Amino acid sequence: xNDNVELTADSELGEQQSLxxxxxxxxxxxxRPEDLYIPPEALEIMLxxxxxxxxxxxxxIRRQKVDILDLPILSITKQYMxxxxxxxxxxxxxxxxxxVMAAMLAxxxxxxLLPKPPSEDDEEEDPRAELIRRLREYEVIREGAHQLDQxxxxxxxxxxxxxxxxxxxxxxxxxxxxSMEELSLALARVMRVVQAQTHHHIKREALSTRERMSAVxxxxxxxxNVDFITLFKxxxxxxxxxxxxxxILELNKEGLIKLVQAEPYSDIYVSxxxxxxxxxxx
Amino acid sequence: xxxxxxxxxxxxxxIFSSEQPVTIDQLLTGVLAQYSLNKPRIRQVIDQLQNExxxxxxxxxxxxxxxxxxxxxxxxxxxxxxxxxxxxxYSAALMETLALIAWRQPITRGEIEAVRGVSVSTxxxxxxxxxxxxxxxxxxxxxxxxxxxxxxxxxxxxFSIQSVADIPAxxxxxxxxxxxxxxxxxxxxx
Amino acid sequence: xxxxxxxxxxxxxxIFSSEQPVTIDQLLTGVLAQYSLNKPRIRQVIDQLQNExxxxxxxxxxxxxxxxxxxxxxxxxxxxxxxxxxxxxYSAALMETLALIAWRQPITRGEIEAVRGVSVSTxxxxxxxxxxxxxxxxxxxxxxxxxxxxxxxxxxxxFSIQSVADIPAxxxxxxxxxxxxxxxxxxxxx
Numbered sequence: 021x022n023d024n025v026e027l028t029a030d031s032e033l034g035e036q037q038s039l040x041x042x043x044x045x046x047x048x049x050x051x052r053p054e055d056l057y058i059p060p061e062a063l064e065i066m067l068x069x070x071x072x073x074x075x076x077x078x079x080x081i082r083r084q085k086v087d088i089l090d091l092p093i094l095s096i097t098k099q100y101m102x103x104x105x106x107x108x109x110x111x112x113x114x115x116x117x118x119x120v121m122a123a124m125l126a127x128x129x130x131x132x133l134l135p136k137p138p139s140e141d142d143e144e145e146d147p148r149a150e151l152i153r154r155l156r157e158y159e160v161i162r163e164g165a166h167q168l169d170q171x172x173x174x175x176x177x178x179x180x181x182x183x184x185x186x187x188x189x190x191x192x193x194x195x196x197x198x199s200m201e202e203l204s205l206a207l208a209r210v211m212r213v214v215q216a217q218t219h220h221h222i223k224r225e226a227l228s229t230r231e232r233m234s235a236v237x238x239x240x241x242x243x244x245n246v247d248f249i250t251l252f253k254x255x256x257x258x259x260x261x262x263x264x265x266x267x268i269l270e271l272n273k274e275g276l277i278k279l280v281q282a283e284p285y286s287d288i289y290v291s292x293x294x295x296x297x298x299x300x301x302x
Numbered sequence: 303x304x305x306x307x308x309x310x311x312x313x314x315x316x317i318f319s320s321e322q323p324v325t326i327d328q329l330l331t332g333v334l335a336q337y338s339l340n341k342p343r344i345r346q347v348i349d350q351l352q353n354e355x356x357x358x359x360x361x362x363x364x365x366x367x368x369x370x371x372x373x374x375x376x377x378x379x380x381x382x383x384x385x386x387x388x389x390x391x392y393s394a395a396l397m398e399t400l401a402l403i404a405w406r407q408p409i410t411r412g413e414i415e416a417v418r419g420v421s422v423s424t425x426x427x428x429x430x431x432x433x434x435x436x437x438x439x440x441x442x443x444x445x446x447x448x449x450x451x452x453x454x455x456x457x458x459x460x461f462s463i464q465s466v467a468d469i470p471a472x473x474x475x476x477x478x479x480x481x482x483x484x485x486x487x488x489x490x491x492x
Numbered sequence: 493x494x495x496x497x498x499x500x501x502x503x504x505x506x507i508f509s510s511e512q513p514v515t516i517d518q519l520l521t522g523v524l525a526q527y528s529l530n531k532p533r534i535r536q537v538i539d540q541l542q543n544e545x546x547x548x549x550x551x552x553x554x555x556x557x558x559x560x561x562x563x564x565x566x567x568x569x570x571x572x573x574x575x576x577x578x579x580x581x582y583s584a585a586l587m588e589t590l591a592l593i594a595w596r597q598p599i600t601r602g603e604i605e606a607v608r609g610v611s612v613s614t615x616x617x618x619x620x621x622x623x624x625x626x627x628x629x630x631x632x633x634x635x636x637x638x639x640x641x642x643x644x645x646x647x648x649x650x651f652s653i654q655s656v657a658d659i660p661a662x663x664x665x666x667x668x669x670x671x672x673x674x675x676x677x678x679x680x681x682x
Contacts (some may be wrong), residue, residue, distance in 0.1 A: 022371070179315070179318075182321075183371040184371070184372045187378045187381030189382075190379060196391050196392050200398060204401075209404050210398050254416040255419050
């Protein structure tokens with residue numbers, strides 16, 4: 021993709037004579053920048069084509085035909101800034117990452133221009149070193165991406181050869197297979213539940229009737245009439261049923277609830293004493 | 303120009319790589335558009351391909367909507383193994399219901415619900431009966447006369463259990479398990 | 493028992509009808525489970541099939557994750573015309589991100605951004621994951637616990653490579669780079 025851009029740029033070289041003069045850091049650009057012979061439309065395409073500031077920087081270095089190791093920071097920084105300014109002038113949407121790189125280049129440049137302190141220790145490295153390292157690292161990745169793109173790609177260079185089959189439908193209609201182990205595990209789960217219930221018999225016996233009375237009253241709060249049977253939980257076992265029964269009798273004795281039965285052997289309904297459950301009376 | 307071999311390869315690859323059946327017209331206007339070929343020529347190529355694939359694992363067949371490669375019909379059952387894991391799995395609820403019926407048979411639906419603490423869906427009972435693993439063996443003489451469920455011989459055959467008496471032993475929870483649960487304050491669901 | 497012809501048909505049909513590349517193990521435990529066959533026997537059958545399909549429009553190829561039939565490479569241009577709408581184009585940014593993940597896996601998004609000098613769009617990461625080329629393999633134990641990305645076998649299959657080492661530029665990082673990376677706690681790519 022970047023090769024195309026380069027071609028575009030080079031082909032414009034001879035033809036494009038005038039460029040809109042830009043402003044670099046507020047200063048008008050009197051001379052046309054070297055190596056910058058790209059019309060705005062092409063620049064816009066280029067900006068899309070560059071995958072980021074590293075890509076643009078590598079492009080500028082390659083145009084100068086120098087090794088990354090000899091990174092000519094002054095000229096590269098100048099060109100980079102010109103591009104960035106031009107992008108701004110043309111009001112192209114400029115990714116913040118380009119400005120971050122611009123700042124980095126400016127910083128390296130200023131460090132290079134500053135006189136070196138006399139007591140320079142050995143650890144002090146070339147201000148460009150970090151950028152050079154990053155550029156080389158990025159160049160390898162970019163080359164890798166390029167080679168990856170050259171690899172035969174499914175659905176671009178070759179296609180998956182498939183045959184339809186009725187086997188899928190056959191499989192969908194086959195009932196699931198179940199192993200003895202699965203069945204045993206299911207049974208073990210059920211037995212654990214049964215054991216937990218047995219365990220609760222003892223716990224429930226320890227429950228006070230008063231506590232159960234509260235639970236029954238709470239249950240009645242939302243419902244006007246509750247089926248007597250539903251107040252009992254089978255899984256609590258006999259002791260649980262007894263505690264609940266005792267609680268209901270006690271609540272009735274204390275006049276907190278009302279038991280209503282329409283006729284002998286029919287369902288018994290329980291309601292709070294404050295509620296008027298007259299409609300159920302025969 | 304395209305020679306016979308290349309043409310056959312191209313038609314073959316085009317049909318194999320298509321997600322839909324391919325017509326001769328589609329071939330002529332698609333992959334073969336740059337060559338001046340006619341229908342009879344393509345039909346001839348397809349005839350050759352059909353012959354070549356006649357004895358193979360996949361065959362070239364003509365459908366109402368075009369040509370496509372499909373697997374040899376008699377391989378279906380064997381191939382369906384490949385999608386076996388796609389077959390739906392039974393839910394834990396179904397397996398537990400089945401286990402309970404096997405262990406506590408004959409048992410009513412209400413009794414199953416009492417132990418499991420949740421209601422048993424009609425679908426589960428239907429599935430178990432359709433599979434032939436569970437059947438109604440009578441009715442409990444209590445109000446409502448609920449059906450009594452039991453496992454079948456098909457069930458025993460499937461799981462290769464010699465007799466119903468073998469079932470509970472298989473699931474005897476280990477000692478450690480019982481101990482562990484005593485330390486937990488677990489409340490049964492439902 | 494299964495004779496040679498039936499075996500070859502079954503293997504052929506299984507590979508053709510699978511949506512994913514198929515391994516010999518998958519064949520042995522799937523469609524061929526009921527026969528007692530061993531790996532060398534299947535490999536022999538696959539060799540035969542590879543020969544048979546050598547001159548055909550589709551070839552039987554071995555990929556990172558198994559065997560698959562795919563169209564003959566030189567037919568690509570003609571076929572891609574027919575299935576043009578299927579072929580997506582990927583941006584340089586996406587390919588660079590993918591190359592970085594392939595070579596430096598497991599890698600965080602922040603590390604990718606550090607090398608590329610530009611933020612990685614969420615869309616790129618989403619596309620890579622949706623295509624099944626990249627997956628999260630863990631989280632780096634640093635503040636924020638960023639996700640660590642790695643490439644998948646699907647990625648290798650898609651680009652018809654057996655391993656990341658097949659991409660020359662990625663296989664050989666520059667000298668200076670190697671030195672530096674030796675000092676890091678590098679996890680070898682998988």
